[in-house]
Amino acid sequence: METRTKIYQNIYQDSVALMRISATISDMPGIEQASGLMGTTTNLDLLLESGLLDARPNTKPSDLLFVIKGKPEALDDAFTAAEIALAPKESSESSGGVKRLAPTSLLGALEEAPMANLALISTPGEFAAAEAMKALRAGLNVLLFSDNISVEQEIILKKYAAEKSLLFMGPDCGTAIISGVPLAFANVVRQGNIGIIGASGTGIQQVSSLIDQLGSGVSHAIGTGGHDLSKEVGGLTMLAGIHALANDPQTKVITLISKPPAKEVADKVLAAASKTGKPIVVNFLGADASQIKGPHITAASTLEEAAHRAVALDKGEAADFTSAGPDDLGINERSKIIARTIKSPQRYLRGLYTGGTFCYEAQLLLQNHLSDICSNGPVGNAQKMTSPFRSEGHTVIDLGDDVFTRGKPHPMIDPTPRNERILQEANDPETAVILLDVVLGYGSHDDPAGELAKTIGAARTSLKGSGPAYIASICGTVNDPQNLADQKAKLEAEGVTLCASNAEAVILALQVVKRSQQ
Known part of the structure; x- marks a missing residue:
């Protein structure tokens, strides 16, 4: 393999566009890895840390750097493809019909x-x-x-x-939907009466997609950024979003999504939400639900509950939906069937997530039932992994973490890193269940389920039909570019057990693992 570098002066592309171009080139025959980044000091540090560069090139922040590793005979075509993708696009026509850049x-x-x-x-x-x-x-x-x-x-x-x-x-801020227009990583959902304000991108995606699947719609989904509800920032964007949705005639119900805010910030947010006079659903993941109270406020413990309760309020119904727990009859019946395929020494759960909030929620749901959970981003009772590249015991991993994405596209854009990890976990004789999320929508890979299905098929072939069970949830809608129905069909054809939400998938995986240990 040869690594070749090219610098393109005074060309700018945003990070999402560059990740998608990099992922496309990485899929070309003979190419092992491709990375396109602006030539800033931080980005050069990432390439050096990842090992894709062994020396710092002479670039300016306004330069675009492409590094491609592959077979020598494949590199020319790869750089040609990169240059075509980087070429300036034509803008709208002028009044005289002349194309403008x-x-x-x-x-x-x-x-x-x-x-x-x-x-x-x-x-x-x-x-x-x-x-x-x-x-x-x-x-x-x-x-x-x-x-x-x-x-x-x-x-x-x-x-x-x-x-x-x-x-x-x-x-x-990775996700927003404003007046029906998806921005950044977002799903295509019908417009309706439910407004969302969230500090989590995948959290917004899960709730908005479930709202769509349940027959309601979203007026606006406002992302705050991950630091907004800290004590220092004080929830400034969430408070502004509450004010905006309170005055929006289209919005009848407001849903708030975040990890637990600082107490003084939570108090301000809940007080402002109550004053709107509109029904409010609050999902502060991991917070004590009994502390989330006030006029017009309904607490939710999971993202799934937040979506269902918001839809119920939108329809004028009782907002009492509860996510399935370990004692749920349907979960137990499904887990019995799956557990029959598990054989000793298979006993561990391996969660391989592309969405950070899904990984966070999974740990919260598992922590009171499994005593030895490890993660690269531990929550609650989970322990820090000795190495993020090797699972130990029950492991729940956020593969979108910086340690996995240095110099590489995010796994929502390029599923290769997770697919490689699936093969690694499948070949571990102690792996009983591999738990997965699949995130659709703008910004994500064109066919994440298709790539996942190929990997699972390859794993089963190499293990001659044995191996772990696969349980997954798909975050998306039928109107997403990838089409929810098509994505479901591809995974079901490979024997993947699909659940309606991340919360349901986690509890089903938990019960399968518990049965495998009996």
């Missing part, structure tokens, strides 16, 4: 679309705050996909936005 600045974009009122910003972190402030000063609401800006900068931007009656989503 896409604008290269915020002001240029506003000249082409003067009625625009929102900017989605995805730039290297060291430039993100400045670009976000430019957008706010131009009177635009902002979704800041970029991360790595300081807490001080975040507070300044959010306070400025509040002064100008603008909405600032982020930093590190």
Whole structure:
């Protein structure tokens, strides 16, 4: 294998676009790995840490760097494909029918679309705050996909936005749906009466997709960014979102999603939500549900419960849905059937997640039932893994964590890293169940279930039909680019047991493992 590097001066692509291009090139014959990044110091450090580069190239932050590793005869075609993908795209036609290149600045974009009122910003972190402030000063609401800006900068931007009656989503905001338009990683859901405000991208995706599947719709889904409900930031975006949805005539029910906020922040958020007079569903994952109370407030313990309870309130019904527990009759009957395929020494659960919030929720659901859970991002009673690259006991892994994505696309975009880990776990004679999430929607791989099915089929072939059971949930809708029904069919054809939600999949996997140990 040979590694070749090319620098493209003064060409910019956002990180999501570069991850998708990198994933496409990595799939080309003879190519082992491809990575396209802007030439910032942080990005070069990532490439050096990943081992894809062994020396720091002479790049400027405005340069785009592509590094491709593969067979020498395949590299020319790979770089040709990269250059085609990087070529400037034509913008709209002028009044004379002349094609124009896409604008290269915020002001240029506003000249082409003067009625625009929102900017989605995805730039290297060291430039993100400045670009976000430019957008706010131009009177635009902002979704800041970029991360790595300081807490001080975040507070300044959010306070400025509040002064100008603008909405600032982020930093590190991966998902939003505004007036039916999916932004960043989001699903295609029908419009309706339920508004969502969430500090979690995959949390918003799970709740909005389930709302769609249950026959209701979403007015707006507002992402806050992962730091918003910290004591320092004080929930500024969630509070602004509550105010916006309170005054939105389309929104009849509001759903709040987050890991447990700082207490003083939670108190402010719950007080503001109660004052809207609208029904509020609150899912602070892992928080004591008895402490989530107030006028018009309904607590939910899982993402699944949040979706079902919001839909019930939208329909004027009792919001009393509860996610299945270990004693659920249906879960137990299904687990009996699956457990018959498990043989000694198979006894461990291995959760391989692409969505960080799904990994977090899984640990919360398992912690009172399994005593020896390990994770690369431990929650509750879980222990830190000795190495994230080798499972031990019951293991629940977030494969989207930085340790796995340095210099590589996120596993939602390129499923290769998780597929490789599935083969590793399947060949461990102690693995009883492999628990999986599949996330559809814009930004995700074109056919994640298809790639997953191929891997599971290959694992079963190598093990001559034996091996672990596979349990999964799919987060998506029939209107997503990948189509939920098509994705389900591909996994079911490989014998994967599908569940309606991550919570249900976790409890089913738990019961199968418990039966395998009896």
